[in-house]
Amino acid sequence: MKRRDFLLTAAMTGVASTLRFDKLEAALKNNRIAVSSTPDLVAVMGGEPAIMLDRALAKFGGISAFVKKGQTVVLKPNIGWDKTPELAANTNPALVGAMVHQCYSAGAKRVEVFDHTCNQWDRCYVDSGIKGAVEAAGGIMVPANDQSFFRTVSIPQGKKLKQTAIHKSLLDCDVWFNMPILKNHGGAKMTISMKNYMGVVWDREHFHKTDLQQCIADICTFHKRPALNIVDAYRIMFKNGPQGKSVADTALLKTLIVSPDIIAADAASVRFFNQVQKMDISEVEHIGMGQALHLGTDDLNKLRIDRIKI
Numbered sequence: 001m002k003r004r005d006f007l008l009t010a011a012m013t014g015v016a017s018t019l020r021f022d023k024l025e026a027a028l029k030n031n032r033i034a035v036s037s038t039p040d041l042v043a044v045m046g047g048e049p050a051i052m053l054d055r056a057l058a059k060f061g062g063i064s065a066f067v068k069k070g071q072t073v074v075l076k077p078n079i080g081w082d083k084t085p086e087l088a089a090n091t092n093p094a095l096v097g098a099m100v101h102q103c104y105s106a107g108a109k110r111v112e113v114f115d116h117t118c119n120q121w122d123r124c125y126v127d128s129g130i131k132g133a134v135e136a137a138g139g140i141m142v143p144a145n146d147q148s149f150f151r152t153v154s155i156p157q158g159k160k161l162k163q164t165a166i167h168k169s170l171l172d173c174d175v176w177f178n179m180p181i182l183k184n185h186g187g188a189k190m191t192i193s194m195k196n197y198m199g200v201v202w203d204r205e206h207f208h209k210t211d212l213q214q215c216i217a218d219i220c221t222f223h224k225r226p227a228l229n230i231v232d233a234y235r236i237m238f239k240n241g242p243q244g245k246s247v248a249d250t251a252l253l254k255t256l257i258v259s260p261d262i263i264a265a266d267a268a269s270v271r272f273f274n275q276v277q278k279m280d281i282s283e284v285e286h287i288g289m290g291q292a293l294h295l296g297t298d299d300l301n302k303l304r305i306d307r308i309k310i
Contacts, residue, residue, distance in 0.1 A: 069107030097133030263296030
């Protein structure tokens, strides 16, 4: 491994690494990509979800850099499974609730949250803890269990996916944020920011029947991109994904990875995931396919990355 790659990997590892963070900071002091006033990616380690979110957003100029007064905002976490938070099948509810609060603090008129779930939608919303966290912060949980909530749009840049039905909340909002959890996935290998798009479409079966990896990349070319990809790695699922079987399938890493670049966010997340479970990025084919579609870069050495240890 090149020294530059090693330093970046070690810095991303945080609590999952046996190396001391302060020594890494000293080693990275003169590294060009470690210091930036406008980062391409922020990795926060060692804190609770709301605190890490606040620190990450501050690096991008605060939530007001993305949300303006009177806007309607959509958050798209992973709420696909009827599982409780400690199983790490869904995005951490504390993180989602904190993001709702952030959006309202910037003057948002309305904050909507949805996912086209795999299990019974209302049970997923409740048992994940996300409904309670969102509503406590003043947000609105929007159902996605019926085709009437979706409208068909064209995907002109798609190679295999040429059109699909996307949830009308995402189509009609002013700005949206992609909030996946970092997980192993049996079919797609990993489910992170790009794979999380499958919860905004109605016909997921078409993805599986056609070309899952290419369709994941294709849907990400839809012109209405997320303002930020906020990857929840507070507790990750490193095996038996995407549902998991028990807490033994999870690891508590207390990390948040944030970037407007969906390819960079997922590439960094895969690299981070490797500290717990081996996963070559080449196996996560939709990341390379997305890069070929000019959605971003997986070359983290070219990016300005800020790392924060709490």
